[in-house]
Amino acid sequence: MKIAKFAIILSCFISIGCASIEMVPQTFKNYSINKIQEVNIGSPIIRNENIKTLKGRRWVGLINSRDGWEYTERVTDDSFREELIYTGKSGSTIFISYREYRKEFARPAFYHEVRYDLSSSSTVVFRQYRIKVIEATNEIIRYMVLAD
Numbered sequence: 001m002k003i004a005k006f007a008i009i010l011s012c013f014i015s016i017g018c019a020s021i022e023m024v025p026q027t028f029k030n031y032s033i034n035k036i037q038e039v040n041i042g043s044p045i046i047r048n049e050n051i052k053t054l055k056g057r058r059w060v061g062l063i064n065s066r067d068g069w070e071y072t073e074r075v076t077d078d079s080f081r082e083e084l085i086y087t088g089k090s091g092s093t094i095f096i097s098y099r100e101y102r103k104e105f106a107r108p109a110f111y112h113e114v115r116y117d118l119s120s121s122s123t124v125v126f127r128q129y130r131i132k133v134i135e136a137t138n139e140i141i142r143y144m145v146l147a148d
Contacts, residue, residue, distance in 0.1 A: 019058040
């Protein structure tokens with residue numbers, strides 16, 4: 001009995017010094033190059049995410065937690081998401097909004113409304129993205145991402 005108590009106490013003291021932090025990068029794109037896609041008005045044509053999360057744990061004791069560990073998760077300052085959102089059409093002109101996020105929050109300075117006249121070209125270029133518009137209505141846009 002004394003040996004079991006001693007082993008538990010010893011393992012608690014050994015574990016107190018243990019803590020870990022892990023960087024977990026996650027990338028997500030809602031599109032594929034050279035694949036025809038379709039979205040409704042108000043939906044992202046392009047959504048590109050590069051989220052980095054710091055996951056950690058530290059020993060807080062069995063009194064403070066079911067398993068003795070406190071778990072934390074925090075999005076890093078260099079996490080990034082950008083979206084090109086289809087917002088409609090008037091005549092031969094389509095409207096696209098660009099939004100940029102840092103640490104999951106929209107940045108007002110990084111919000112742009114852009115217009116493209118499809119009568120002059122069916123290819124839309126914004127920053128590094130090149131998009132071929134196949135069909136656009138006030139309900140949907142059918143397109144193909146040519147380059148990112």
